Amino acid sequence: MNENWIAPSILSANFAKLGEEVDNVLKAGADVVHFDVMDNHFVPNLTIGPLVCEALKKHGVTAPIDVHLMIEPVDRIIPDFAKAGADIITFHPEASVHIDRTLQLIKDSGCKAGLVFNPGTPLHYLDYVMDKLDMILLMSVNPGFGGQSFIPSSLGKLREVRKRIDDSGLNIRLEIDGGVKTDNIRAIKEAGADTFVAGSAIFGQPDYKKVIDDMRAELAKAV
Numbered sequence: 001m002n003e004n005w006i007a008p009s010i011l012s013a014n015f016a017k018l019g020e021e022v023d024n025v026l027k028a029g030a031d032v033v034h035f036d037v038m039d040n041h042f043v044p045n046l047t048i049g050p051l052v053c054e055a056l057k058k059h060g061v062t063a064p065i066d067v068h069l070m071i072e073p074v075d076r077i078i079p080d081f082a083k084a085g086a087d088i089i090t091f092h093p094e095a096s097v098h099i100d101r102t103l104q105l106i107k108d109s110g111c112k113a114g115l116v117f118n119p120g121t122p123l124h125y126l127d128y129v130m131d132k133l134d135m136i137l138l139m140s141v142n143p144g145f146g147g148q149s150f151i152p153s154s155l156g157k158l159r160e161v162r163k164r165i166d167d168s169g170l171n172i173r174l175e176i177d178g179g180v181k182t183d184n185i186r187a188i189k190e191a192g193a194d195t196f197v198a199g200s201a202i203f204g205q206p207d208y209k210k211v212i213d214d215m216r217a218e219l220a221k222a223v
């Protein structure tokens, strides 16, 4: 795997030919598939569930599937996603009454676990669970829709989380989600992210490989 992971969000893919879209974006050099699950309750939109995850796996997708749960409650559906082939499952701490229990449930189901922070969600939820995290996902837009603009204060928040991860000495990936484009990915990398979700920036262009290559060229310039 690359050190920097490019994670196309299939929210912006053509759902009428999803298997082909995922094959193409992986062939174009993506590292993981970002799978946005919305429930029209925790967020104001409705998307896809375990059946679609399983269908992608059966279609032959071998790249890790990074399931971003924007649903409430979360626990009931976690084993279903694990059975459907999810590799990483992240959830929003506001959506679980027992954060530690939910993280443990993800791990016990055989998946990697992570917490997601909305732009306005404080980082104190990290305080006692760092040892249970494989990933921290910072939202740089309010969740629910693709194609929104990157919220600039996310860069400072990324720096804070990067420091927490480095101070902990733990192996935790730092993912950013929302408004990531070729022209801001370098600054996002420099603020500490190592995993980059991009939906409209990739699927909104005809040549996925060109976008991913351009993003990697920008990442290579980061200091």
Ligand code: DX5
Binding pocket: 009, 011, 012, 034, 036, 068, 141, 142, 143, 144, 145, 146, 147, 148, 177, 178, 179, 180, 197, 198, 199, 200, 201
């Ligand atoms: C937003 C989702 C994102 C979204 C990103 O709620 O979590 O993954 O698809 O889309 P872009 O890259 O278009 O902002």
Ligand code: ZN
Binding pocket: 009, 034, 035, 036, 068, 177, 197
């Ligand atoms: Zn997402």
